[in-house]
Structure formats: structure tokens, C-alpha cells
Amino acid sequence: KAGVTQTPRYLIKTRGQQVTLSCSPISGHRSVSWYQQTPGQGLQFLFEYFSETQRNKGNFPGRFSGRQFSNSRSEMNVSTLELGDSALYLCASSSDGTYYGYTFGSGTRLTVV
Amino acid sequence: SQQGEEDPQALSIQEGENATMNCSYKTSINNLQWYRQNSGRGLVHLILIRSNEREKHSGRLRVTLDTSKKSSSLLITASRAADTASYFCATNAGGTSYGKLTFGQGTILTVHP
Numbered sequence: 001k002a003g004v005t006q007t008p009r010y011l012i013k014t015r016g017q018q019v020t021l022s023c024s025p026i027s028g029h030r031s032v033s034w035y036q037q038t039p040g041q042g043l044q045f046l047f048e049y050f051s052e053t054q055r056n057k058g059n060f061p062g063r064f065s066g067r068q069f070s071n072s073r074s075e076m077n078v079s080t081l082e083l084g085d086s087a088l089y090l091c092a093s094s095s096d097g098t099y100y101g102y103t104f105g106s107g108t109r110l111t112v113v
Numbered sequence: 114s115q116q117g118e119e120d121p122q123a124l125s126i127q128e129g130e131n132a133t134m135n136c137s138y139k140t141s142i143n144n145l146q147w148y149r150q151n152s153g154r155g156l157v158h159l160i161l162i163r164s165n166e167r168e169k170h171s172g173r174l175r176v177t178l179d180t181s182k183k184s185s186s187l188l189i190t191a192s193r194a195a196d197t198a199s200y201f202c203a204t205n206a207g208g209t210s211y212g213k214l215t216f217g218q219g220t221i222l223t224v225h226p
Contacts (some may be wrong), residue, residue, distance in 0.1 A: 004155075033212035037153075042219070043201065048212025055211040088153060097212040098205060101146055104156040 002027065004093050006105035013112050018079040021108045025072050025093030032074040033097065034066060037088040037107075046089075049074055050097055081112045119202060119217040127225050132189040134220040136202035137182075143207025145178055146214065147187050150199045159187075159200075192224045 005024040013019050025032050034046040045058040049068035066076040072093075078085055088109050092102035120135045138145070144163045148156040162169045162178045162185070169176045175188040189196055199221050203214040 006155075031212055033214075035214075043203075043214075043216040045213045045215070050211060056209070056213050058213070090155060092156075092212075092214075094212070098207055098210065099143065101158040101161045102156075102214065103158060104148075106155040107153075109153075 004091055004103050004105035006089075006091050006108050008108060009106065011108060011110045013081050013110065015081055015083060015112055017081050018077060019081060019110060020075055020077045021089055021091075021110075023074045023076075023091030023093075023105060025074070025091075026103055029093035029095055029103070030072055031094040031097030032068055032072065033092045033094070033102065034074070034076050035090045035092065036060075037090060038086075043090075046076065048097055055097065078110075083112050086110060086112045119200075119220045121220060122218070123221045123223070125223045125225065126192055128192060128194055130192055130224075132192050132196070132222055132224070134187045134200050134202075134222070136185045136187070136217050138185075138202075138204050138215075138217075139183065140204075140206060142180070142204040143210075144205050145176075145185050146203045146205070147174075147176060147185075148201045148203060150201065150219070152198075156201065189222075192222075194224050194226045196222060197224045198222060 031050045033048040048056040068074045088107045090107045092104045094102045146161045147159040173190045178185045199219045201219045203216045
């Protein structure tokens with residue numbers, strides 16, 4: 001079956017702009033989580049959606065937001081970009097979001113200049 | 114914040130040797146998972162071990178879990194050059210920790226042909 005698809009793969013944005021990243025989970029998976037990976041902070045949890053509802057949120061400012069559609073596809077949005085938002089953003093899908101393993105996408109590499 | 118630490122931070126071995134990586138965590142867990150990441154790409158799920166399990170095998174992988182010491186180890190037997198990657202442990206606390214994996218800082222494994 002198809003894996004987790006993230007688009008775009010690479011993105012360059014200017015400080016102050018906003019960006020939207022997309023994630024299509026594995027068919028049948030209703031849980032989608034987002035993570036930020038940076039050399040300094042490692043992998044950090046952003047938020048999780050299940051059946052269009054945000055069930056959990058990490059410690060990120062309100063500039064980071066997300067949503068999930070009825071087909072389980074998810075988007076995350078970062079507004080008013082800062083240089084420190086440069087990172088690899090990873091999406092992961094799971095059948096339930098808790099008790100089983102996650103399948104990760106290849107990520108979106110965001111560079112803020 | 115990271116759940117715990119991985120040890121060693123980097124490991125260099127020859128093909129055919131075994132590689133052992135250790136992970137410690139701080140809070141109670143429902144399960145612990147190991148992931149592999151090649152060159153800043155997406156994470157690949159390797160194995161999941163639940164808190165009531167002590168050991169699990171998958172192919173050349175062996176994972177142990179000691180909940181009394183809050184630690185886990187990943188053993189890769191008969192390493193191959195293709196095993197060169199970063200390896201991360203991640204914990205899920207269960208309950209309402211929907212979608213939230215807490216990652217260690219990772220071990221960089223280099224397997225020389």
C-alpha cells in the first residue's frame with residue numbers, strides 16, 4: 001500500500017511569510033501527527049489529529065497550527081515565519097495514534113531566509 | 114524536551130559485527146519504539162515493545178526493555194553497510210498521549226564495509 005506522502009519536499013520562504021505543508025496518510029489511518037526536527041532540539045511533537053479533531057498538542061507557539069480533512073489528509077500552517085522555524089517537518093500516520101507504530105513520510109525541508 | 118538519552122551518541126563498527134544502542138527514559142510508558150533515519154529523510158519504524166514485554170525480536174534486531182530501570186537496548190546483529198543511519202528510541206505514554214512520541218537524541222551508526 002502507498003506510504004505517507006508529504007508535499008512539498010523542499011521549501012524556501014522569507015521571514016514573516018506563512019507556509020502550508022501537506023500530508024496524506026496511509027489509507028485507513030485516521031491519526032496524523034506532526035513533528036519538527038532540528039539539529040539543536042531534535043525531534044519534537046507538534047500536534048496530532050484524529051477524525052478531524054486535534055487531540056493533542058506540543059509546546060509550540062500559536063503560529064503553528066494544523067487541520068485534518070474528512071479523508072484524513074492533514075495540513076500544517078506556520079504563520080509569520082522566523083529563522084528558527086527552519087527545520088525538517090515530518091508527518092506520521094497511525095491507525096489509532098497511541099498503541100501501534102507510526103509510519104512517517106519523507107518530510108518537508110523548510111528553510112527560512 | 115527529550116524524554117531521555119541514547120548511548121552512545123555515535124558508534125562505528127565493521128560489517129559483520131554487532132551494534133548495541135541504549136536508551137533511557139524518564140516517565141512511565143505504554144510502549145517504546147525504535148526508528149531508523151537515513152540522511153535526514155523520514156523515519157522508518159523498526160520495532161515496538163510494550164511495557165509488559167521484556168524482549169522482542171525482528172529479523173536481525175533484538176530489543177530489550179527494563180521498565181524498572183527505565184531503559185531499553187537495541188541490538189543489530191551481523192551489521193551491514195546498509196545499516197548505516199541514525200537510530201532513535203521513542204516512547205509513548207499511552208492514555209491521552211495521542212500521537213505523541215517523545216524521542217531520544219539518537220545514535221549515529223556507521224558500518225564500514
